[in-house]
């Protein structure tokens with residue numbers, strides 16, 4: 001049973017992953033080579049406990065109990081007795097290969113090691129793992145990891161079903177929704193879908209079909225509104241497979257299928273308009289820093305999570 005977790009990398013994702021577990025009763029050792037990153041994560045912990053409570057989330061434990069479950073370290077060796085280590089360090093193959101190799105050397109025989117990589121292949125990350133090829137996986141969270149429910153799971157060719165089942169059960173126990181990615185494909189499932197949407201949306205913008213404001217509305221008030229409570233296949237079921245079949249046949253040839261380097265992205269990037277972090281991207285973000293805008297977004301996502309949890313319960317009991 002997984003009773004103690006190590007998380008490597010205390011950046012955007014590592015913090016969120018650690019938060020998810022400690023607020024659900026599981027001790028975490030959070031490791032990073034940067035003391036500054038660990039310090040920022042520790043500050044965020046208090047902030048997010050307050051935000052969740054202000055948004056009406058009920059934790060079973062006091063803030064102190066939750067905070068005491070998280071320990072910070074720069075030494076990877078302190079993860080040696082963890083039942084599960086989730087690697088969420090910088091997206092760089094060499095860094096991840098070194099971390100996996102080291103973990104393989106120092107960790108107990110029973111330790112499962114997973115990676116949160118968004119774009120690298122599990123088979124390459126585990127290249128230097130020798131002792132536990134049966135205990136490696138991908139566990140891909142979504143940002144913010146402590147709010148968005150999905151975790152995509154992928155086994156390697158030698159991963160035991162038992163390892164998968166244990167990780168799957170753990171994620172569900174702490175409130176996550178898991179999917180089994182059966183084949184190692186770049187971007188797994190959800191990011192591929194997101195990129196497919198971005199390809200068409202950016203092409204429509206670049207070709208002058210729609211303004212930036214209206215593109216946002218089209219997604220947010222249209223398909224996005226429905227996707228908040230249903231997946232795609234159920235939407236097709238409601239619309240009718242016969243109807244969708246005709247629409248797909250007619251529209252697919254007109255949909256963007258080229259690989260483009262979008263000037264709407266490139267030009268803004270060159271001008272330094274990088275989005276919220278530089279106060280301007282497609283829209284302007286005046287007066288507040290990135291952190292404040294992130295908190296504002298997360299408050300709204302926490303509310304959404306409550307609705308999601310209610311809908312999810314309904315589906316499970318149907």
Ligand SMILES: NC(=O)c1ccc[n+]([C@@H]2O[C@H](COP(=O)([O-])OP(=O)(O)OC[C@H]3O[C@@H](n4cnc5c(N)ncnc54)[C@H](O)[C@@H]3O)[C@@H](O)[C@H]2O)c1
Pocket residue numbers: 008009010011012013014031032033034037088089090091092095099116117118119140141142143
């Ligand atoms: N940001 C996202 O939206 C997102 C979503 C899903 C998955 N991911 C994946 O999660 C991982 C982390 O992404 P992030 O956005 O949190 O990055 P980040 O830059 O916020 O944090 C990365 C952290 O890793 C630390 N680090 C670097 N080398 C290390 C090492 N050898 N040992 C320990 N710590 C080390 C850095 O100091 C930093 O604190 C990446 O693999 C990324 O692809 C990111």
